[in-house]
Amino acid sequence: MDFSGWQKLTLVDFDKHMATTLFTAGCDFRCPFCHNRDLVLNPSEAPVIPWDEIVSYLKKRKGILDGVVITGGEPTLMPDLADKLRDIKALGYAIKLDTNGSRPQVLKSLLEAHLVDYVAMDIKNSAEKYAETIGLPKVDMDAIRESISIIMKEAPDYEFRTTIFSELHNEESIRGIGELIHGAKRLFLQRYIDSEHCIQGGFHEVEKEKATAFADLLRNDVEQVSLRGYL
Numbered sequence: 001m002d003f004s005g006w007q008k009l010t011l012v013d014f015d016k017h018m019a020t021t022l023f024t025a026g027c028d029f030r031c032p033f034c035h036n037r038d039l040v041l042n043p044s045e046a047p048v049i050p051w052d053e054i055v056s057y058l059k060k061r062k063g064i065l066d067g068v069v070i071t072g073g074e075p076t077l078m079p080d081l082a083d084k085l086r087d088i089k090a091l092g093y094a095i096k097l098d099t100n101g102s103r104p105q106v107l108k109s110l111l112e113a114h115l116v117d118y119v120a121m122d123i124k125n126s127a128e129k130y131a132e133t134i135g136l137p138k139v140d141m142d143a144i145r146e147s148i149s150i151i152m153k154e155a156p157d158y159e160f161r162t163t164i165f166s167e168l169h170n171e172e173s174i175r176g177i178g179e180l181i182h183g184a185k186r187l188f189l190q191r192y193i194d195s196e197h198c199i200q201g202g203f204h205e206v207e208k209e210k211a212t213a214f215a216d217l218l219r220n221d222v223e224q225v226s227l228r229g230y231l
């Protein structure tokens, strides 16, 4: 399977790395606030980027770039993801993987094969509000919990992150997020930005003062809680 999107240079998506970002098409969630509507809803119409072209770029940029971000969609749905990551690793790049955590066994096998240096997993909401927040009638919370546990035990480095918006996040759900990731080292509470490219959109951001209060609620569960996207 080929990648379907490519941002050739990013200075902000992989901490301490000059990176290139590759997007997979398709996702098993339908988060209404998702900004990648076309990749998620119409994967068969997504662009196809020849793998050779990407490899050739990575070979030429070695020494200038040092990281590759794999995002989506949901990258763990890509059947030959491990092969692609192996090729990237062989070129000497560090790899960051973004995931929604729905496929813990794929995550585990990638980590055991030392194919990922940094994992960023979305924690969408408390267990009670998870299905609603991902736009589905139900969710496999065992899989989500297993991914959290695998990442905390086996990832060389990681972050959890939650995009917060007024309609679905409140003090109770934020405490629920703390329960899900109790003992984790890092969580970012990300500002929601509305866009015409969202699957649904039309939500409202949490004001900075309230987001700061949410972060304070999590300090007993997570070592480092930060806001992202707030000035």
Ligand code: SF4
Pocket: 027, 028, 029, 030, 031, 033, 034, 035, 036, 040, 072, 073, 074, 100
């Ligand atoms: S936000 Fe992530 S998990 Fe949710 S639909 Fe979009 S790509 Fe999938």
